Amino acid sequence: MTSQYVLFPGRHHLLTRFQAEHLGRLCEGGKATVVWAVTSANHENTKRNPVPYHRREAAIERFSVLTGLRSVVVPVFDTAPTERFAEVTLKNITVATGLDLHPGNTVVACSTPAVADLYERLGFGIDPVEAGRDPAPERPWDVLLRLASGDPAWLDLAHPATVDVYERYRLVETVRSVVNDPVVGDEGGLTPTRDYRTYAEAFADSAQRKWRLVHEHVRPGRIVDIGCGAGAVLELADREPVLRESDLIGVEVARHLYEECVHKKAQGAFTNANVYFYRRNVLGGAVFPDRSIDTTLTFALTHEIWSYGERAASMRRFVQAIYDQTAPGGVWINSDVCGPDDRDRQVRLRLRTDDGGNPPGVREDLAGLAPRAVADYVGGLSTRARFDQFTVDYRFGFDYRAEGDTITLGLADAMDFLTRKDYTDNWLSETREQFCGLEFADWKQLLTDVGFEIDPASHTSRNDWIVENRIAPVATLTGTDGTPIDWPVTHVFLVARRPLNT
Structure with missing residues (x-):
């Protein structure tokens, strides 16, 4: 006996010809209604969820027209992992549609065993879709990966409804870009170990300082903040009367921070109507x-492009992209960490051993611990022991020679450790980044190579608070001959203009 409803939960980024044939049989030519529970409906532009919900819904509706199936489409927002996911989904469907789906009137079509098991526990009959065939046909995600890899066979496997929507809205390019992206993580952030709450708070606390640094160099017009965090700097730009006719645009890769930007805009945090994220x-x-673009702002971004991309190659592509998008006479203002001059110079770094624990060896298992446990462990080490742990967790290996409490190494490597050692709350995230990959001379060469002119306001600086409170109390720096060395610069401020005649 055919059930009245077929519940079809899934992300449904791509629909297949097999699904059309299978659902047609399961519904006996349209006698049952397919209830599409589109999960992760609030996610888009990530590797796991590259297609926005409204485009997925459009493809499902087109699919229904072409197949003659009666469908109801329900968005299901992402939730924390829970054994009650099936119940939450069913309640969500009831609230959205008024439908009461139960084992007596519904069969669940699901090829994911773990999800199917949740519905089976509630008494629902399960149709395994692709998993019920031998050999199993390709699942939608497999077909999507074919698309991402450039394999034209995806066109033969995908249903014409998906092909139509993808072509009309240029989703082929979007999916390929997101899925093949070397930086974005599965959930849209740079790294799964990062605590974005901490970062959002830091962005807000420093926004006033950043805006004071850059505002006199901002050219009105289209102003974009790349890596805008939670939008705190754009909130300050929004208050500037001289920029009231400008477009204020924020670009953010991390889903958590982007959603906060959208929330702020919805709550009326901006008076300018032309604010976009x-x-x-x-x-x-x-x-x-x-x-x-008339003005591009980047704060604490370029070292991440260097670190999570292909270092010099990624940086050059990024700088070229900024130059290309900049209008003649426009400006790029960049503030970030910076490597010391003569970064490869060999130095001797002496570190305290009496300000924490000194275990007999380093730990190789921090990635398997909870963030709080990592922070507690690293925070309890002496500065010298923390250096040893840093060399294990740091993505960018370097040569050094240790003799007791003294290490001989390159100046940039020394500063990479000293400027990172106190970030214990995000230790596994911070040790994936290199602060000192470029020195000021490298920056000037790169910018002029691409075509920018460097404004005289550009300069390097040293964060004396960090030196006086975090570095100098636990470390001394000398040349290999024992001569004391002054602590080097830690930051760069660049104002780069595209010439008017380009």
Whole structure:
């Protein structure tokens, strides 16, 4: 006996010809209604969820027309992992549609065993879809990966409804860009170990300082903040009368921070009607058309592009992309950490051993611990022992020679450790980044190579608070001959202009 409803839970980024044939048989030519529970409906532009919900819904509705199936489409927002996921989904469907789905009137079509098991526990009959065939046909995600890899066979496997929507809304390019993106994580952030609450608070606390640093160099027009965090700097730009006719645009890759930007806008945090937020990864391709942006702002971003991309190659592509999008006479203002001058110079770094524990060896298992346990362990080490742990967790290996409490190494490597050693709350995230990959001379060469002119306001600086409170109390720095060395610069401020005649 055919059930009245077929519940079909899934992300449904892509629909297949097999699904059309299978659902047609399962519904006996349209006698049952397919209830599409579209999970992760609030996620888009991530590797796990590259297609926004409204495009998924459009493809399902088109699919229903072409197949003659009667469908009801329900968005299901992402929740924390729970054994009650099936119950939450069913309640969500009832609230959205008024339908009461139960084992007496519904069969669940699901090829994911763990999800199917949740519904089976509630008494529902299960149709295994692809998992019930031998050999099993390709599942939608497999077909999507074919698309991402450039395999034209996806066109033969995908249903024409998906092909139509993908082509009309240029989703083929979007999916390929997001899925193949070298930086964005599965859930849209740079790294799964990062505590974005901490970062959002830090962005808000430093926004006033950042705006004071850059505001006199900002050219009105289209102003974009790439890596805008939770939008705190754009909130300050929004208050500037001289920028009231400007477009204020925030670009953020991390889903958590992007959603906070959208929330702020919805809550009326901006008076300017022309405030926009985009969730994009700038390494995935051009974000804006050529010569369309008057001012680009980047704060604490370029070292992440260097670290999570291909270092010098990724940085050059990024700088070229910024130059290309900048209008003639426009400006790029960049503030970030910086490597010391003569970064490869060999130095001797002496570190305290009496300010924490000194275990007999380093730990190789921190990635398997909870963040709080990592922070507690690293925070309890002496500075010298923390250096040893740093060399294990740091992604960018370097040569050094240790003799007791003294290490001989390159100046940039010394500063990478000293400027990172106190970030214990995000230790596994911070040790994936290199602060000192470029020194000021490298920056000037790169910018002029691409075509920028460097404004005289550009300069390096040293964070004396960090030196006086975090570094100098636990470390001394000398040349290999024992001569004391002054602590080097830690930050760079760059004002780069595209010439008017380009």
